[in-house]
Amino acid sequence: MKAGPSQEEIRRHNLGTLLRHVHIGGSMSRAVLAERMGLNRSTILGLVSDLAAAGLVREELPRDTGRAGRPSLVVRPESDQVYVLAFDVGVDRLTAARIGLGGVFLDRREMPMSPDRRDTGAVTETLSGFARQMIDTARHGTLCLGAAAAVRGMVRRADGVVRSAPYIDWKDEDFGEDLARRLDLGLPVSVGNEASLGALAEHLRGAGTGCQDLVYLHGDIGIGGGLVINGRLLDGDSGYGGEIGHMVVNPRGGRPCGCGARGCLEAEAGERALLEAAQRDPSAMGREAVRAVVEAADRGDSTARAALHDVGDWLGIGVANLVNILNPRTVVFGGTLREVFLGSAAQIRSRINCHALAASREQLRLRVGELGDNAVLIGAAELAFSAMLESPLETLARGRAL
């Protein structure tokens, strides 16, 4: 329990808050900013001037107001001047993006990852290659603020060590530090769990915008999760919160899970379970394979229908549990669970109605992710931008023209 902030801390907070408004909300007038922040216009003018002088925002005429008369200037983020690097280490694919202030994709690269190139050495080499290419094509004088990477595993918050990422055989890898060394940018590199970052992205820019209590389920090779509680991403005590896929839903005779237990949500409702139940090649994972099952069910294929029915049952039980425990406003199905949800929504809803308490579910909304395959990269970029939105000028001073 600390004392209230100093004048300097308040100024920093206000600069960060204003920048966050235009970073997330896009161009807006000073009048709107004054209204949203509860500050008077002259204070807003001062804050905008400071951020503009630093090259973080620009005031300009709006593109098209659709109204007669002289339009007000709007404040917009300098998206092509100030950027971060975002990386996504998938199970069979590496993706990277250069993302400007305001969340604009300025560049994007990807490459399949072969099973013999999954060690951290090979991964950091590929990612730093992407980084060099993307930096080389950036306009001269633009500023890089930092980088962040998503992994399908458990990341210790304190130091970014990947404690366990079973699908790529990582255990206690100091990936954040390795990547920082390889990138050699002299900038901070953060690491986060892919589903937590997906949750952050959908919360800020996708299906969960404006919602303060959100559960995000991310289907990939497994089932990951991210929880937004009171507008903040839940880390838990050490950073491992949100491992929804390892909630036990079927403790008696459940299917074996990669974690060593049985009956986990991931084992009962993950891609492998769906493809096996649909009598399809379980090694042909990914969005296309899942979509094929949903399309077959739509065409009347009874095996595919039964598979989606079963998986929907388990997902519904898992979501009902989360609704009882957390009373969220919105549950978002992202990654390949987007497709699964579209094929089994009725079953999921029926189970939720059966197992979630009436009061806890009366305001509940089920949504599919809106950011598709970019959700994780967008979340990683937000992680990399977060220092900037806490203290803009100090972070900018540490930025690098590469």
Next chain:
Amino acid sequence: MKAGPSQEEIRRHNLGTLLRHVHIGGSMSRAVLAERMGLNRSTILGLVSDLAAAGLVREELPRDTGRAGRPSLVVRPESDQVYVLAFDVGVDRLTAARIGLGGVFLDRREMPMSPDRRDTGAVTETLSGFARQMIDTARHGTLCLGAAAAVRGMVRRADGVVRSAPYIDWKDEDFGEDLARRLDLGLPVSVGNEASLGALAEHLRGAGTGCQDLVYLHGDIGIGGGLVINGRLLDGDSGYGGEIGHMVVNPRGGRPCGCGARGCLEAEAGERALLEAAQRDPSAMGREAVRAVVEAADRGDSTARAALHDVGDWLGIGVANLVNILNPRTVVFGGTLREVFLGSAAQIRSRINCHALAASREQLRLRVGELGDNAVLIGAAELAFSAMLESPLETLARGRAL
């Protein structure tokens, strides 16, 4: 996203923070307060003077320092001058307390509640009778700040309406307003869920002190829960978060639950399940009945042992799920689950080791509640004190000498 606070808001925050330190931590010197709040001594002196002038704290010599030399003055809360009323609506019992600043019990009353006196009219009548008795015995000139009541049910945060309290047959009862009218104190009356308030109490003054991420399981006639995330009690979207007892742990062939579903944690591991499995009278609920099973198991009674083994299995699965989802530092077993835990800890731990991810459980501590039957009342008092700790002088000005 609001702008930073004004000077006046900072002053209010600092007064509240200082008061919170002595309210929770007990008497401490100005030097310790300066250290903990990160403020200089002259600012602390000013804050203490304001609070002392308002009659909220007093500076005095410490009781016994155990050291030679002249001791420093300590700042202590005026526990017998400023108080709140706390009520606990149990299933078969009504309890009330007058609790002074600093969490000191100044008075406590209780009465069994017969099944035909469970309607809100009868309950508010009994509680307001308690209130009158307790106020009448308070010293002249002492100030009441407000009241709060705990119920075993789902409470809507926005207006304190009890949406559902099945064990006492309440549905959509405007209990907070009814109680306020009956008390007729001209003071705010808050209502909260009993397990959430138990969680708050154990977090602030019991087994979870200093822990920012806590799960509290409360055994009573059912199983309730309260979650502390990042140091704050989780409400969820509408105030119904923490319904841990209705997590489905046994979806296939599970026991019927009072909520209408099957296989809920409460149905598998609640008092009734334990007493039935131990072949005892399931209507003889409560701490004594549970303790009798644990003692029988200690003496070697194999039926009691098997019952505790089964219940421990389900509790362990439930806790493992919460550990995977939330990555808490501490799990506290309160109410009658304290006794259950003492009799089945090995089974609970074994299931957690089986189903919770290794990284998520490596820092985990399992604890029994330290506040016993008073946990809920203490939590209710903290709810009633909360406005005071946000803005002491304004709240004091609204207090009443009754």
